[in-house]
Amino acid sequence: MKLPLKFLFPIVLVLFGFARAGDIYMLKIEGAINPISSEYIQDGIEKAEEEGAECILLIMDTPGGLMNSMRDITKAFMNSGVPIVVYVHPRGSRAASAGVFITMAAHIAVMAPSTNIGAAHPVSMGQQENDEEQQKAMMEKVENDAVAQLRSISEERGRNADWAEDAIRKSASIGAQEAMELNVIDTIADNLGELLDYLEGKIVMLEKGPDTLKTGQSEIIEYKMKPQHRVLYKLLDPTVAYLLMMLGMLGIFLELSHPGSILPGVVGGISILVALYAFQILPVNYVGVLLIVFGIILFILEIKIPSFGILTIGGVIALGFGSFLLTSGNAQFLKVSLKVMLPTVVGVSAFFTFIIAKGLAGQIQKVSTGKEGLIGEIGIVQKSLSPEGKILIHGEIWNARSSERLKKGTMVKVISIEPMLWLYVEKYR
Secondary structure (H helix, E strand, O other), X not given: OOOOHHHHHXXXXXHHHOOOOOOEEEEEEEOOEOHHHHHHHHHHHHHHHHHOOOEEEEEEEEOOEOHHHHHHHHHHHHOOOOOEEEEEOOOOOEEEOHHHHHHHHOOEXXXXXXXEEEOOOOOOOOOOOOOHHHHHHXXXXXXXXXXXXXXXXXXXXXXXXXXXXXXXXOOOEEEHHHHHHOOOOOEEOOOHHHHHHHHOXXXXXXXXXXXXXXXXXXXEEEOOOOXXXXXXXXXXXXXXXXXXXXXXXXXXXXXXXXXOOOHHHHHHHXXXXXXXXXXXXXXXXXXXXXXXXXXXXXXXXXXXXXXXXXXXXXXXXXXXXXXXXXXXXXXXXXXXXXXXXXXXXXXXXXXXXXXXXXXXXXXXXXXXXXXXXXXXXXXXXXXXEOOEEEEEEOOEXXXXXXXXXXXXXXXXXXXXXXXXXXXXEEEOO
16 A cells, blocks of 8 residues: 555655754863873763764863874774764863864864864973984984874865874964864854754764764763773873872881881872872883982981981982973973972972981980989989988989089089999089
8 A cells, every 4th residue: 555645755754854863972081182081082982882872072172192092092083983073162272282183083173262273293202312313313203103194184084184284393273263264173163052053964974974963953961981080080190190109208208217107108108009000101201200219218318327417408409300300201281280399399308307307306315314314414412422422313312422522412413424323423503
């Protein structure tokens, strides 16, 4: 039985026009690109593909990050079975360095007003080569490789490959309006509403073929980092890792100074291990780490080997230089914040100096207990000294002698302790 055309048309509309769209999976990155953010984005893509999402919306504000992590993200973008939209948002945000690659690799790239993109020149992340020519040659290779990758991505997405090359070779950086005019991004959207209106009906090319977005009927689902990833992401901040290492050093120092305290040693050990986890991923100058450790050792030695402050001064200098050298390279987001570093160095140095001063004061202060504690004390003659007799001191009767005759009741001062526990005294004036 054939259906009349008037019934067939509504069915077609239901099947193709009003079919429920998939959800929009929204991810957020605020900060450096590192292995944790890379894993978070790749997990989000995998989840969106499993759930048949309409698209993935990555809201991003980043100063850049590690090249290996960036490559993993762009590779996932280029092979994604779900359309990916990168939105540089909110106002004042940026897609710098690694953020340029990620934005250009998206199927649709959008920026909010008053945002910027660019400055993608690779910087030295590890320790410097001894040979300047070798270092220059190595950086040239890295630069050429980055240019080839970004040009390839830009051409694949139909974006301005020439500007992409300038972003690497010349560290070019532009605002949202200029980016749209130069075909670096697709459009500018002030908010999510504007962005969704723009996306409605857009056609993107996936590996399986063209895909038309139906965002007008989609529900936005925020895909958040797992709790353990959020913690690890914070730990990969160089400033946080530095503070953990300093806390660990303090804990170990207190445990060695007061064996059996337990808590400082436990906290110190955990802090150092967590800091080492971050340092194995971050580009760290291990000369800086060794200088900090050497500085702590000098502080400990000052207590054991009084050097009249020389070891303490050396410890402060080693601690300061080690802190400045800790993170190498030119990337600001991979360096310890000076606003945190300077107060930390001053505070830790002051703490050690205070502890050492107290320890030394305890070693050189006058003995106040035992027979040695009697020297300098004042007593009273109980039996005349001629030159030997007895005195009362600290409520005890002691044998005493003096170089002069002293009558009973005379106030005397203990000068020294002679063999057989005789006290040598003189008249107290």
